[in-house]
Every structure is written in C-alpha cells, then in structure tokens.
Amino acid sequence: MARTALPMGDAAAVDDAAVLLAGRRILDVGKRRLVLRGFSGPVYDLGEAVLLPGLVNAHSHLELAGLRGLCPPPAGFAAWAAWLVATGRRPPTDALLDRAVAAMAASGTGAVIDVGSQAGPAVAGALHRAGLAGLVCHEAFGWRRRPKAMVPAALDAAVATAAAGSADPPGGNGPVRAAASGHALYSTSPETLHLAREACRLRRAPFCLHLAEHAEEDALLRTGGGALAALLAGSVLPRGYTPPGCSPVAAAAREGLLGPDVLAVHAVWLDAADRRLLAASGTSVCLCPRSNARIGVGTADAAALWAAGVPLCLGTDSLASNDDLDLWNEARALLAAWADLPGRALLAALTTTPARLLGRPGELGCLAPGALGGIALIPEDLRPRLAGGR
DSSP states (O other), X not given: OEEEEOOOTTOOOEEEEEEEEETTEEEEEEEHHHHTTTOOSOOOOOTTOEEEEOEEEEEEOGGGGGGTTOOOOSOOHHHHHHHHHHHOOOOOOHHHHHHHHHHHHHTTEEEEEEEESSOHHHHHHHHHHHXXXXXXXXXXXXXXXXXXXXXXXXXXXXXXXXXXXXXXXXXXXXXXXXXXXXXXXXTBOHHHHHHHHHHHHHTTOOEEEEESOOHHHHHHHHHSOSHHHHHHBXXXXXXXXXXXXXXXXXXXXXXXXXXXXXXXXXXXXXXXXXXXXXXXXXXXXXXXXXXXXXXXOOOOOHHXXXXXXXXXXXXXXXXXXXXXXXXXXXXXXXXXXXXTSOHHHHHHHHTHHHHHHTTOTTTSSSOSTTOOSOEEEOOGGGXXXXXXXX
C-alpha cells in the first residue's frame, strides 16, 4: 500500500493505492479497498511512498562490474579507453555479477538493456536469477572481417535457458532476451553495423549505438585526426581510413543508421542540426550523465533534446565509469544540470520510453496486471519534481 501510484502512460494516478505482486509480476493495481478485497496474504504499508513501475536501465555494461572504483580521474575518452585496454576486460565471476544486479534491483530497477562482448551468457544468467527482465546485447566491434553470427550461440542458449524457467506470457520468449548492437561509427564498419541492425529488426529489438559521446569522436569523424584517431590507428581503424567529414549524428544519418528502432547512447556532442536530425528520424537517446562526468567528456543537453522532441532514456553505463548502478542517482545528476527539465520527461525516460523501445509496453514501464517489472519507490527528495510532474 502507498499514498499514490503512478501507472504511467495514459493511466491516471491512483491515490490510496495498492499493488498486488507475485515476485515482480503485477497481479493487480488500484484503490487499496478494491485490490485488497478478499486478499489474505501479507500486506506492506509504505506510508507516504509514491509508486512507479520498475525502472528500465537503458544502458549498462555489466561485464565491467569488476572495475568498480578503479576509474582514473576525468581526462577525456581517449585516456579512459587507453586505461580500459591496459587494465584488461576479464569476464566477471557469477558472484560479482549477482552483486551488481542485486544492487540495481534494490534501487528500483526492473529491467536492463545491457551491452557487452564477452560475458553475455553470464549476464543473462545473473538477470534471470535476480528476476529482472531486459535485453542482453552482443556488441559488434571492428572493421577487419564480417562476423559470422551477430548473436553468439552461447548467448542465445543462455537466454533460452532463462526463458524456459520463466512464467512469460504466451507469445513471449522470456523476460530476458538477446540481440545484437553496434559499438560506434569509428570502431565498427558500416557493413557490420547494418548487419547488427538487421539482426535487431529480426528480433524486434532496439539497435543500440554509442553516438556523439566525446570530442575525440567528433574530431575523428570530421577530420580523421585527434587523440582517439591516434589511439586506434593500426589496431581498430582500417588502413587508409577516410572520415565522413561531418558530425557523428550526420554521419549516422548518411548511413541510414537512425530511426525509431535506434537507441543512440550518450549524445553529448550535438548542435541544433544534430538534434533536429535525431528528432525527425524518431531516434531515442539514452543519457548517462554521471558516466560522462566521470570520464570527462562533457554534459548532454537534456533540456534541448527534450525541447526538440527527442525521446529520452536514462542509463548508468558501467562500473568502470560510474560509482554505482542506481538510476535515481542519474536522475539527480540530470536535474542538477538541467533544472528546467520537466518531471514528466524524466519519468518517461525511466519507464515508458525504454519499454516502448523494447517492444514491451504492456510488460515493462507500467503498473498494470501482467506487467513483469515490479515496482519502484520515488525517493523522498525527488517526489516534488517527479510526483508533481513538473
């Protein structure tokens, strides 16, 4: 029971509310006197709490969970990437993944879009053990050769195992699903990015792409130079690489890599023309403000993106570039930077927009019978902004 529940979408707020749960699956939601009529199980009175659907973390890299607390001081993306390569990306243990996922769940997250290259099967298993839903993406990386399979058999097998043990509604394929993703325009060949996007379309999954994250990316795509170009020369970038000579968003548009099925992650280095391209294409943007600050790449203009009509999501990125995986802390960082961002924009970014991208608007991002994301409680300090919809 709680003072108020915000079902999201077009549904009105419910005062003196109750939500009936079986694990994370919602059986009923509504006025307390109606939901609890004839109910004989345990009842928890949450007092003045305001309930939301379980939050959707739209961008994480759980395979980097073992690097928590090791991130160097902010010095830009190229320096951070060089540190990550030097440190190594050893697959995390199941115990480490379980702790990271449990912390996400404890802070109100009910679903995740996770991106990785090595630990996908282990991440799928950790999400399943914690009862979280979501998408585990295998990231396409490199220019040198065409991949044989965009989604490795081991990841598909792990997700199938999780689905077999779930109570997913008829027609679904489990709370945890698998897909492909692209890394970035400078690190993955156009051919491979198109293959990854097509693989996502076949699975009815969003295509995730790091885009316009940092100044080094902008410089590389505009001129072919800069610190990132120097770092990747001879290892990632192909010999004789010719830059597109424009902004990252404009380059993605030229390649046909924007659209309603695309989740552009970060979108820090944009101008007004870039924002118009994103809005016109229907591309969603996932903001990761604390990761951007921790690496030192700048601050995405969330208010301008919202004003331009770009659908927003929110993610934590990884523990290699963040202190925790708590989406409420991302919300606080976003509101601290953009005090004029409406509360309704942030609520949608945490719930309905990523649920729509995942193709699961009736299962995630809502408080409704049959939904499987559980509930989240708006922290007291955020209630005035979020519960009031300002």
